[in-house]
Amino acid sequence: MKFTCPKNELAKAIQINIKAISNKPQMPILSGIYIHAENNLLEIQSTDYDIGIVCKIEADIEEEGSLVLSGKYFSDVIKTLPGDNIELSSSNLQNTVIIKSNSAKFNLLSMSSSDFPKIKQLESDNHFTIRSNILTELIKKTSFACATEMIRPIFTGCLLDINSVSLVMAGTNTHRLSVKKEILDNYDTNLTAKLVIPAKLLNDLSTLLTSDIPVDVNVVYTHNQISFSYDNIYIVSRLIEGQFPDYNNVIPPAFSTTVTIKTHDFQSAIDRVSLISRSNQYNIINLDFTSDTLLLSSDNPEIGKAEESINVKLAGSPLNISFNAKYILDVLKYINSDEIYFSFNSETSPVQIKPTDDDMYIYVVTPVRRNK
């Protein structure tokens, strides 16, 4: 194998591929990046069996072939090279690759490409296209609500609910639920599916889809896999098996009281008041709603007390209710509108938080029981 290509293109592709390499690979070959050179195209693959990534870049190929290089060292070497172009070639020495750029030359040990579990394109009639900015919006507004512990795997994924009128994404850790809906143009209304996608994959995907100009992302799925492809990048992931709770049953159908609160005031008051509570496991802050004021407070016998009041508009009955401060702060980060509706029924039943200007984003959180 021998090719020349622009350093930045290769470095970018490797940076993406690195995301599929586990810190503790199940087998040595999975610590590697597979490179296949053919028809003036490099195909670069990596996988941890759960996720697979394929990037394609153009190259000036003198001799076709395949090989596998350590992901970590290949990435470090390419990033650091001095020139605009790099030349990569198999050496006469067995299992060695020579990488040259200007006056720098590296010999890296390679692994056998026949050992690498090549990634195959997912084939299915179930496919649709979504704009990248809409996909990242779905991901960012829901994936933070997922569980991080692997005890119940179903809650480490986001539900993607595909139905005839919309796409809905939902994440929950059983204490809180975040649901975002999108109505798509040009989207095949015959599709119906409920897929649970690992939140880690979705977060990786949303960090890749940060281009200012939205691109089309092609989504293909089967009963146990899903793939996302755009530009020269293809990402495939297993789906999480199991029954995701019906989010429509978790969202209370009606509320006795709705409070309108300025998002920024609420966020900075919780930020301050939770200074006192956050060293405690449950990080409990108390919210005392009256007709035109919300008094936030927290208490820690070893540190002291904090309180702050902000102006609100309440339609309904006053209430005194407590929460894990983190569960409220988390969602406020993803709300862009100036005001939110904070709706409740009683001090023990779930409350709903939503932006005043977006009916398609709903967050539900369960209060904590207070010691009286």
Place this chain on the structure above:
Amino acid sequence: MKFTCPKNELAKAIQINIKAISNKPQMPILSGIYIHAENNLLEIQSTDYDIGIVCKIEADIEEEGSLVLSGKYFSDVIKTLPGDNIELSSSNLQNTVIIKSNSAKFNLLSMSSSDFPKIKQLESDNHFTIRSNILTELIKKTSFACATEMIRPIFTGCLLDINSVSLVMAGTNTHRLSVKKEILDNYDTNLTAKLVIPAKLLNDLSTLLTSDIPVDVNVVYTHNQISFSYDNIYIVSRLIEGQFPDYNNVIPPAFSTTVTIKTHDFQSAIDRVSLISRSNQYNIINLDFTSDTLLLSSDNPEIGKAEESINVKLAGSPLNISFNAKYILDVLKYINSDEIYFSFNSETSPVQIKPTDDDMYIYVVTPVRRNK
């Protein structure tokens, strides 16, 4: 006690004081910040017994007094307050302080000010003044060379050699030595002393002295303490006891060969070549000097090889010599000149690195023995 003061002034003072609070205080009171309010001046103190810091700021004092607050929480609370001013007052409740700013109110538990080991101003006839930019230059160019392990405490400090003509600072970990000299204007030529100052204190001090406009720093020392004061800040530290090696004996008096090397070329070539060696404990790179070329290389049987050549000007005899790459890279970061002189006698004797435009900065490093 009751006072009002600008939030930013107080937050800045606390940020400085926090540097003297240990993560594991020897006694609970040392986790605290001492505040003394008198004559419209707040004096804010902190100490870990090794280092003491005093900051003074103006305040509108309604009731004088002293108290001690948890450094961590006092810092977090003040930083986060919403208003431009804060009001702090003792509460009627015992051991409680009330801090108010706009609509936010905190009650923090306080500790008894009588338990706090108050910091006294160091009194001595041994004192001089140095510009802050010159002091930070001395510190930055030498303190990185100190040892970080506490096995031999003397090497965790920098020597400050005060003599009739100059100030010299030196740091070493026995494998390398960095020496920077400054000739000062208006400086009392009668002083003579060799003080070993903890590198950690010097590094903290240099991060505080970053103002664009140089200030005068007053230095006072006794046989076992040194203090630095400038603006409204006073820092006192113990000195490290013991005999610091005579740096003049470590610097070889003459060299058979001197090579002129472009600083940036050398730095980036070592950066790349050491990619292969840095996972090894000794991080060994090999330098092969010939009349107009330096070939840098490294080798790791588990990863591969790297080599790169750069143009140099050699006056003397060619040599093949090896180093811990980190020990060369470290000093190149602090050399501002475009070129350096790299001088040596043999592959086993110490080499000298110095900027071509600064006779008062010298770095000496011992080569590593190679397996042949």
